[in-house]
Amino acid sequence: MSHPKKPNRFRTLRLESLQTRDLMAVDFAGLLRSGDLPTYSIDGTANNASNLEWGSTNEKFLRLARSEYADGVQSIAGATAPSARAISNALADQGSQDTVSNKNLSAFVYAWGQFLDHDLTLTNTGNEVMLIQVPKGDTYFDPNGTGTVTMRTSRSAFESATGTSATNPREQVNSLSAWIDGSMVYGSDKTTSDALRTFVGGKLKMSSDGMLPLNNAANFPNGTVPQANIGIVPDDQLYAAGDVRANENIELTSLQTLFVREHNRWSDRIARENPRLNDQEIYQRARAMVIAELQAITYNEWLPAVLGNAAPGRYTGYNPNVNPGLSNEFATAAFRFGHSLLGDEIEFLDENGKPIAAAVPLSQAFFNPKVLDGKPIDSIFKYLASDPSSELDLKIVGSVRNFLFGAPGSGGFDLASLNIQRGRDHGLADYNDTRTSIGMPRIRTFADITKNRDVQEKLRQLYGSVDKIDLWIGLLAEDQLPGASVGPTTAKIIREQFERIRSADQFWYQRSFSGPLLRELDSTKLSDVLKRNTSMRNIQDNVFLFHSGIEGTVFADTNSDNRRQSRETGLGNWTIELVDSEGTLVSSVRSQPNGSYRFDVQTGIRTDDYKVRITKDPQGRLLPEPLSRNVSITRGDQWVNRVDFGVPPSRPAGGSTTSGLNSSNSLQAPLVDSVASSSMDQILSEVELRRQSRRR
Numbered sequence: 001m002s003h004p005k006k007p008n009r010f011r012t013l014r015l016e017s018l019q020t021r022d023l024m025a026v027d028f029a030g031l032l033r034s035g036d037l038p039t040y041s042i043d044g045t046a047n048n049a050s051n052l053e054w055g056s057t058n059e060k061f062l063r064l065a066r067s068e069y070a071d072g073v074q075s076i077a078g079a080t081a082p083s084a085r086a087i088s089n090a091l092a093d094q095g096s097q098d099t100v101s102n103k104n105l106s107a108f109v110y111a112w113g114q115f116l117d118h119d120l121t122l123t124n125t126g127n128e129v130m131l132i133q134v135p136k137g138d139t140y141f142d143p144n145g146t147g148t149v150t151m152r153t154s155r156s157a158f159e160s161a162t163g164t165s166a167t168n169p170r171e172q173v174n175s176l177s178a179w180i181d182g183s184m185v186y187g188s189d190k191t192t193s194d195a196l197r198t199f200v201g202g203k204l205k206m207s208s209d210g211m212l213p214l215n216n217a218a219n220f221p222n223g224t225v226p227q228a229n230i231g232i233v234p235d236d237q238l239y240a241a242g243d244v245r246a247n248e249n250i251e252l253t254s255l256q257t258l259f260v261r262e263h264n265r266w267s268d269r270i271a272r273e274n275p276r277l278n279d280q281e282i283y284q285r286a287r288a289m290v291i292a293e294l295q296a297i298t299y300n301e302w303l304p305a306v307l308g309n310a311a312p313g314r315y316t317g318y319n320p321n322v323n324p325g326l327s328n329e330f331a332t333a334a335f336r337f338g339h340s341l342l343g344d345e346i347e348f349l350d351e352n353g354k355p356i357a358a359a360v361p362l363s364q365a366f367f368n369p370k371v372l373d374g375k376p377i378d379s380i381f382k383y384l385a386s387d388p389s390s391e392l393d394l395k396i397v398g399s400v401r402n403f404l405f406g407a408p409g410s411g412g413f414d415l416a417s418l419n420i421q422r423g424r425d426h427g428l429a430d431y432n433d434t435r436t437s438i439g440m441p442r443i444r445t446f447a448d449i450t451k452n453r454d455v456q457e458k459l460r461q462l463y464g465s466v467d468k469i470d471l472w473i474g475l476l477a478e479d480q481l482p483g484a485s486v487g488p489t490t491a492k493i494i495r496e497q498f499e500r501i502r503s504a505d506q507f508w509y510q511r512s513f514s515g516p517l518l519r520e521l522d523s524t525k526l527s528d529v530l531k532r533n534t535s536m537r538n539i540q541d542n543v544f545l546f547h548s549g550i551e552g553t554v555f556a557d558t559n560s561d562n563r564r565q566s567r568e569t570g571l572g573n574w575t576i577e578l579v580d581s582e583g584t585l586v587s588s589v590r591s592q593p594n595g596s597y598r599f600d601v602q603t604g605i606r607t608d609d610y611k612v613r614i615t616k617d618p619q620g621r622l623l624p625e626p627l628s629r630n631v632s633i634t635r636g637d638q639w640v641n642r643v644d645f646g647v648p649p650s651r652p653a654g655g656s657t658t659s660g661l662n663s664s665n666s667l668q669a670p671l672v673d674s675v676a677s678s679s680m681d682q683i684l685s686e687v688e689l690r691r692q693s694r695r696r
């Protein structure tokens with residue numbers, strides 16, 4: 001179905017705030033004054049006074065590179081390339097191995113990424129069928145080797161006036177406003193945004209248990225709001241929210257819920273401080289606060305976590321000449337990097353990071369809010385803050401590569417294939433042409449994309465040429481920039497987009513607010529919003545990073561006082577083990593020549609009550625009773641150091657004093673098991689004796 005352009009006359013009627021564009025930025029007192037507040041319209045129109053449609057819903061995606069349809073006009077690109085599923089099988093299958101982020105990103109990075117995406121882009125599909133060929137014998141989709149299986153989907157809707165000639169190629173349409181303006185919370189059209197409101201005290205509808213309102217007739221007497229569903233639960237058991245994808249997974253639904261709570265919290269506060277404000281005045285003020293927080297969290301915390309130094313710099317002011325429109329390359333390729341970060345399971349953790357219920361496979365959490373089953377969303381947030389993100393690479397978890405929205409054959413789909421195929425559907429230029437269009441040098445060899453030989457070889461086999469790589473694949477194949485989780489081309493596309501939606505926005509929070517209110521909004525972190533609206537207290541400041549660990553030293557405790565004096569040297573090559581609360585060995589390391597050892601996220605640290613134990617001497621001789629210390633990690637910013645193990649000096653056999661292999665106390669880690677009573681020598685000689693007796 002092509003997308004009819006909505007008539008312009010409809011729009012100029014609803015300018016909630018155009019005339020207020022020249023008002024000074026509001027401080028707290030200004031905010032509490034009655035009257036119109038300059039802020040975003042629901043459909044994004046009238047932000048730019050001379051181009052009312054800029055950034056509004058149902059605008060064509062912009063393009064960074066000229067489209068490359070097979071016929072130069074509208075037909076699907078990549079006709080001679082391998083099938084999207086073949087590419088996915090070769091490059092995106094992660095099997096059972098899960099590599100975690102090497103930048104200490106937490107799972108919150110993907111949850112926020114998806115939530116944010118639903119403020120920025122939604123491309124509706126039309127009714128032109130699009131098939132993805134499944135390679136013969138595909139383990140999941142063609143187990144019987146028929147060679148006739150296809151995955152069936154639809155091409156994206158497009159602007160009806162486009163796709164007529166090479167000078168007017170097909171252009172897809174973004175259903176959402178380009179601004180970060182809470183589209184996913186408030187909706188993108190008046191009917192939806194009104195349906196979500198109570199019209200009392202500025203508030204949004206919620207269930208009595210603090211969850212989103214169920215999308216049923218009782219809550220929505222004038223008609224429920226549009227919500228995508230795959231049929232696991234009936235429509236009226238989904239939650240209602242501003243974006244149709246709000247129930248896509250329970251992590252996303254939890255964030256949707258959090259920001260409705262935050263809106264209502266602001267409503268209460270604003271109403272309390274100025275009881276004369278009416279519902280509309282309170283609603284717009286609370287909405288402006290929430291939008292400001294979404295912007296602050298995205299630019300101050302999230303983008304730096306993902307892009308490192310490539311994140312947009314400081315705000316430099318409003319530029320009315322910039323069109324904020326989302327680029328097709330961003331929506332259809334670059335911003336889908338998040339699909340690589342997903343984990344295969346969702347856990348539910350308590351305040352200390354321990355499970356309160358069995359984990360749920362992600363593949364069962366699609367459009368299935370019942371999975372929450374009375375568990376507080378706090379427990380999902382704690383999980384998101386405590387679990388490392390999967391590595392940002394070409395590999396994608398099975399839940400979305402094989403079981404997206406159902407088992408293979410019954411709704412099962414491959415998100416990697418979809419991303420590749422969607423790029424072809426949209427006629428996205430290949431990776432190399434996209435690079436030149438954004439001012440980057442062409443690559444000449446596969447080694448210019450990545451140092452990874454295996455990926456180079458597979459790209460060569462699949463594409464044959466560096467000039468044919470599907471954009472989404474090329475972007476994910478790139479080696480990461482130093483300090484960032486994405487490669488250079490992805491970074492540039494994402495940065496360019498986030499710079500435009502900020503500088504083009506006359507309502508941008510750093511422009512609209514001033515004084516203490518601006519400072520309050522600007523310093524808001526996602527952890528603050530969590531603490532205000534849930535029972536969570538024990539949580540790291542920046543929830544997008546999980547950076548916890550345990551470290552210490554093995555040293556020669558020459559004076560046997562259980563402490564390390566400066567003259568006491570470190571002992572290398574002793575074996576230290578990390579054991580989790582279920583007694584499972586998580587990992588095992590050797591102390592460095594200076595005696596130091598460490599466990600971090602890469603060596604398996606999560607939230608748990610651990611035992612750290614020293615088990616073998618440098619000769620690999622087992623200690624019969626390994627000495628251990630208990631260390632609890634309960635949040636993502638806990639670095640427990642000085643978990644030291646002192647090895648007392650050797651003593652003559654039969655010596656009268658008993659000493660031991662001691663673990664020393666420290667302030668950071670006061671949790672110490674009892675110290676063994678037999679001397680080191682005895683332990684080792686006992687081990688020797690046992691070995692000898694076994695040999696006999």
Ligand code: HEM
Pocket residue numbers: 109110111112113114117121122123124248249330331332335336337338339341342362400415418419422
């Ligand atoms: C469980 C998590 C997720 C699932 C199941 C999921 C699923 C999907 C699906 C089915 C599509 C439509 C694909 C197509 O037909 O072309 C899509 C699109 C997209 N996804 Fe995700 N996604 C998830 C998480 C994320 C994350 C973490 C991000 C970014 C950080 C992201 C960014 C996007 C973007 C930008 C699009 C294009 C949206 C549009 O313009 O319509 N997604 N996703």
Ligand SMILES: [Ca+2]
Pocket residue numbers: 119120176177178179180181182183
């Ligand atoms: Ca928006």
Ligand SMILES: [Ca+2]
Pocket residue numbers: 339340341342390391392393394395396397
């Ligand atoms: Ca990955």
Ligand SMILES: [Ca+2]
Pocket residue numbers: 557558559560561562563564565568646
């Ligand atoms: Ca000592």
